[in-house]
Amino acid sequence: MRKEKFVYNTQSLRYEKVVEPLSVKLVRIFGFVSAVIISSVILISVLFRYFPSPHEQALLREIDFMNKEFERVNNEIGMLSKVLDNVQERDASVHRILFGMDPIDKDVWHGGIGGHDKYSDYKVYKHSGSLIKASKEKADLLTRQLVLQSKSLDTILSMAKGKEKMLASIPAIKPIREDKLKRKVSSLSGFGMRLHPIFKRRRMHRGIDFTCPKGTPIQATGDGVVKKVLKKRTGYGTHVIIDHGYGYETLYAHMDEVHVKKGQQIKRMQQIGTVGNTGTSTAAHLHYEVIQKGKKVNPIHYCMDGLTPQEYQELVNMAHISNQSFD
Numbered sequence: 001m002r003k004e005k006f007v008y009n010t011q012s013l014r015y016e017k018v019v020e021p022l023s024v025k026l027v028r029i030f031g032f033v034s035a036v037i038i039s040s041v042i043l044i045s046v047l048f049r050y051f052p053s054p055h056e057q058a059l060l061r062e063i064d065f066m067n068k069e070f071e072r073v074n075n076e077i078g079m080l081s082k083v084l085d086n087v088q089e090r091d092a093s094v095h096r097i098l099f100g101m102d103p104i105d106k107d108v109w110h111g112g113i114g115g116h117d118k119y120s121d122y123k124v125y126k127h128s129g130s131l132i133k134a135s136k137e138k139a140d141l142l143t144r145q146l147v148l149q150s151k152s153l154d155t156i157l158s159m160a161k162g163k164e165k166m167l168a169s170i171p172a173i174k175p176i177r178e179d180k181l182k183r184k185v186s187s188l189s190g191f192g193m194r195l196h197p198i199f200k201r202r203r204m205h206r207g208i209d210f211t212c213p214k215g216t217p218i219q220a221t222g223d224g225v226v227k228k229v230l231k232k233r234t235g236y237g238t239h240v241i242i243d244h245g246y247g248y249e250t251l252y253a254h255m256d257e258v259h260v261k262k263g264q265q266i267k268r269m270q271q272i273g274t275v276g277n278t279g280t281s282t283a284a285h286l287h288y289e290v291i292q293k294g295k296k297v298n299p300i301h302y303c304m305d306g307l308t309p310q311e312y313q314e315l316v317n318m319a320h321i322s323n324q325s326f327d
Helices: 022-050 054-099 106-110 120-124 129-161 164-169 309-319
Strands: 006-009 014-017 192-195 202-205 208-211 217-219 224-230 239-245 248-253 255-258 271-275 285-292 295-297
Touching: 054 129, 164 239, 224 248, 239 255, 239 271
Parallel strands: none
Antiparallel strands: 006 014, 192 202, 208 285, 217 271, 224 239, 239 248, 248 285, 255 271, 285 295
């Protein structure tokens, strides 16, 4: 019970009871209630921050688990993206080598979608927004790339069905059977800068030299028509050029005998002559070139017959070694 207050009145010479105004009582009550509320809020905040309830603890564990799962999924999407990039590179090689087409543009392959930022809504999530955004961006890019790759493979399939003649015509085998070579293919002189055996200076070697005995059969590397049969005392010496169509030609130089004539239809693996040592040459061998759309390209990419992927890679490595050519 609240104590009563009395004050001494000097005029009446008596103690009189003090009566507080209602406003003072209200202020006192308001102050007390405010203090209780503020103290309660502070106490509850401290309790919730440092002593979460069982329900909150379960939610925190779930959020932590979700963050870890997001990171794991993000990593898996990254791995899938690398695998798809590898498939796309192989697809580009098929387009370039087999069909002479331009592969998928790199900017299109790795590009995004312009305009409105579709991920802006995630910015409101302070703790998980950036992680969700990164995952969505990777997933959307992977989806677009899968669509592009699917369309590309559909194109290849469609062209392959209607390009049997083209596939038979494009050079795809070695001009000398490996069992007929004098030494293993690893001894060949490949495409690139080489030391000329006669002029003794480095110059561009635009073909591959296959070393084999004189008289070894030479085979056409694809279907086509004999474009030229030339016999010269220097340079390529006796040589044959076959037009395979689709922008491809092959040249067979330093031949001893020629078994075909200009305008003759040729089938892949058909013998067109024998190995010799004619023209500017230091030993019996076949100089072989592949011309694509008027440009001499590395024939090593067109010598894939009978080779495992490992053997083909070894062949590519050996062909790039800078050594002395035979012509």
